[in-house]
Amino acid sequence: MRHVLATKDFRDGFAEMLPACIGLVPFGLVCGVGAAAAGFDWLAALGLSAVVFSGAAQILAIQLYAAGAPAAIIVLTCFVLGLRFLMYSAAMAPHLKPLGVRFRRTLAYMLADQSFAVAIRRFDEGHDKHGAALHFLGSGVALWSSWQITNLAGFFAGNLIPASWSLDFAVPLCFIALVAPLLRSLPAVLAAAVAAVAVLALADLPMRLNLAVAGVLGIVAATVCEIARERWTAR
Amino acid sequence: MDGALKLWAVIVAVGAINYLARLSFIEFFAQRRVPALLAQALRYVPVAMLTALVLPMLLAPSIGAAPELGPRVPAAIFAAVVAYYTRSTLRTLGAGMAALWLLQALSGAR
Structure with missing residues (x-):
């Protein structure tokens, strides 16, 4: 374990995630505040953030729980919201193949929006798989740890940041920082455009199903575009 | 239960x-x-999913709130340009927050 923590890849991954950890502080605080408002004790608040480790799912579970929804509905809704993890898992699968079973299963636990985007970029840059996996572990550990701290801080101290500072804007900025650099090819721009239109047009779908559907539509559009372009240039 | x-x-x-x-x-x-x-x-999973995640956050900052264009959208677009060229989360955060605060100060809103 010590050996892993000392590797350059692990430390690089940890360091690379730190700006996003800072940007996501308002999100973690909101989750902690929500858990306190819904009547969780501190252990349950920590349990939720540690076990679920997904801000969107945590907020949704807290809201539904506070509204007195049946447990089955809460679980089902969070499953639908988590459908994107199936896509992350599939995209990550070929890269994690050479790893040992335990390493793979540990990394699966760290698969969140931010850590996934950073990790897949690293793998796609063509670094050796084991080094990129250590980088993923480092970024995952940074994200997970800061997430627990900010959730607990929100639970105990409330929303520390005055709303007038608009620091909640840092949360979408963390996502923009990852997605904007990807818009370098026609299929990628199309994927974003289709996903953007779909997620807004389908906003009335139940259980935030619009997220996963918009993602799939964007992916399909980009793939079709890429294949059509290949055929065109091959002629 | x-x-x-x-x-x-x-x-x-x-x-x-x-x-x-x-x-x-x-x-x-x-x-x-x-x-x-x-x-x-x-x-294309990252580009499609991250876009689908970020857009509702931008247009309806709190869940259930009415979508508003406000100064956040131009600030987000500026941040996206900075992200595109720098590929840096830190610079994107800095540029986006600075742009938002500037626009808010100029428009006198909050």
């Missing part, structure tokens, strides 16, 4: 289901080849 028990049951069940979703294809493809067409499509 007892309140605390229901809460912990929910936490464990939601956590387990999320973990199984995260593990699903990592396990499934550990022993199998990923079909070529699927592999091609999966390269």
Whole structure:
């Protein structure tokens, strides 16, 4: 374990995630505040953030729980919201193949929006798989740890940041920082455009199903575009 | 059901289901080849999913709030340009927050 923590890849991954950890502080605080408002004790608040480790799912579970929804509905809704993890898992699968079973299963636990985007970029840059996996572990550990701290801080101290500072804007900025650099090819721009239109047009779908559907539509559009372009240039 | 028990049951069940979703294809493809067409499509997962995630955050900052254009959209576009060229989360955060604060100060809103 010590050996892993000392590797350059692990430390690089940890360091690379730190700006996003800072940007996501308002999100973690909101989750902690929500858990306190819904009547969780501190252990349950920590349990939720540690076990679920997904801000969107945590907020949704807290809201539904506070509204007195049946447990089955809460679980089902969070499953639908988590459908994107199936896509992350599939995209990550070929890269994690050479790893040992335990390493793979540990990394699966760290698969969140931010850590996934950073990790897949690293793998796609063509670094050796084991080094990129250590980088993923480092970024995952940074994200997970800061997430627990900010959730607990929100639970105990409330929303520390005055709303007038608009620091909640840092949360979408963390996502923009990852997605904007990807818009370098026609299929990628199309994927974003289709996903953007779909997620807004389908906003009335139940259980935030619009997220996963918009993602799939964007992916399909980009793939079709890429294949059509290949055929065109091959002629 | 007892309140605390229901809460912990929910936490464990939601956590387990999320973990199984995260593990699903990592396990499934550990022993199998990923079909070529699927592999091609999966390269667009980050760009499509991150876009779908960020847009509702921008247009309706708090859940249930009416979409508003406000100064956030131009600030976000500026941040996206900075992100495109710098590929740096830190610079994107700095540029986006600075742009938002500047626009808010100029418009006199909050």
